[in-house]
Amino acid sequence: MMNSREDNGSWKLGVLFSETGVTSVIEKSQRNGALLAIGEINSKGGVGGRPLEPVIYDPRSIPEEYGRLAEKLISEDGVRLLIGCYMSSARKEVLPVIERRNALFFYPTLYEGFEYSPNVIYGGACPNQNSVPLASYLLENYGTRFYFVGSDYIYPRESNRVMRNILRQGGGEVIGEHYLPVTVGKEGFADILLDIERTKPDVIFSTVVGEGTINFYQAYYEAGHDARKVPIASLTTNEAEISAIGAKAAVGHITAAPYFRTINTAKSRRFLQSYANMFGSDELVTSCCESAYFQVHMLAEALEREKSLDIECLREQLLGSTWDAPQGKIKIDPDNNHTYLHARIAKVDSKGDFIVEREVRRSIKPDPYLVTPDLNDRRFRLQQAS
Template structure:
């Protein structure tokens, strides 16, 4: 049995979010949501009377910085339960260390799928929970010719591979596919937009993340494609990005996520009120923050039910745990370590906020390997 290192004075848990990364605005919101949930767990009696004690270290912008922080948290602070990482390259940098320490990582961000670790719980959307509904919506309402623009890293390449497959199944076509370095230059963006002008796609599918998203929207706003009604659709664009743009740059653009900050239900309102009361209205609350919030509660419920602070005990009870999250009731799929989530499509309105224009009626089972997924009216099987 692998102990998760609970102590009489508290159960140390680590946070792996950076204030210096490409996606620092989103990661800050995720860190805040994690701390809010820890406060709520402790206010409810902690884990059998033992409070969760958050441990954080400064983390630089590189994937290896996350690994070094995870190593210090495990070896110097006796942490065996960690919440965080955001971009896929940071998750992949951390996972071998987590596995070597027999620790448990909760990962609260959408990603490209096709991964499993006994030591990782994935609470962000898998491809069948965001790529499939977004592709379906775009094909039905915006056309069949798409231009892919992404940052040059693993999530962008893998997400584009999945979306290409989906579009081509439905007789759509990818007319262009370009990758930008992080912190792309104005010249890089101008070159890609010249291709967009030449090829005139019906829409752009963006896997650009973080601060480059705003500059992509600024560059696209100057094109004839945008003037003609073209839009950008993304899995990664969120409220943190909208906070850095005006509505003339974002209105009409599309995103797929399990939760948007405009969602109206009691749990969603309470979550937003808690975030604003604890951290102020200036922190943009995103779907990644919502996952960071509910995953702490899922862990706490499993840990209470387990009755023992071991990796095996918590993993066993996670398979039976559920939580009424801001998006709706969520639970873990024990076979894949991914989460049943509520897919939604959001469109940015004139007030620079997401209107939910499509939503599933219930939570969707995760299919991280895309072995079987529903697309349109047909069920498609993949080897």
């Protein structure tokens, strides 16, 4: 077992978020969330008197690079704790590395579910925490005819499979489904937009990610579609993409997430002010950024209690632990390593801000295998946002 004290007296944390490439628009916000938490922790004396030291690499939005760099962090840099990844294809590259090396990996991104690893702490929403509330809201407010558009990799295909099953339960149907490369340009959506015009769905469900999101929403607007009548609803479109899309093209579109920066609570305001102090503006804060932020803080508290890099002991410290996050109180579920999270539905206003319209009052226990995807489950009951 590696000694709990690093050679330079610090605790090393591998940080694997892309600063370049097609998913960098969201991963930069995740990296910033992690670095903000590290800065706050170190300004208060670190962990046990020793600082957290980020060891940062840029995987360039290339899935294979995440696995290669995870191996480098562990074997060459002596790192036992890592945080990173946005796309599920990247996480799948890291997973065998951290399991083989018995490291602990923090994944601060919503994902498709249907996974468990003792070496992963999952900080993003799984389908029962975002897909189920979103489906309930859309069926109630827009209609039953859905059109799916996604990037062509694991998460969109699996997320759409789950959403299709949820919609069936509520009397919905999928009238179109298309996948495009992650690197698709605006022109790549032309045929899909023509088909949307022909089939006239009530709502579009998008699992397009990264720069493709920006291109899709702008192309939708430029083709003359009005999101206030037929919106694009998504689990992956956050503040960073909306800023790049522009308010005119983004108004009326919908996202489900545990956190939006327009939440007006004392904890959220402090988080945003701290972020703005460090990075100059809070404009690009996203739910995935907030997740990276609270995961690093929860790791630091576990390290403070354990004062060791023993992975099994650290995991025991983390499981069942709670934290007062910007989104509200959260908890790492000891049953499955996922996190109790809040559920909110927000719509983009004319200024380009997400305004929360509905929310589930209490955090939702994660059900990564969607054992009970019941739209009538009282746990998923949406209420008017306060």
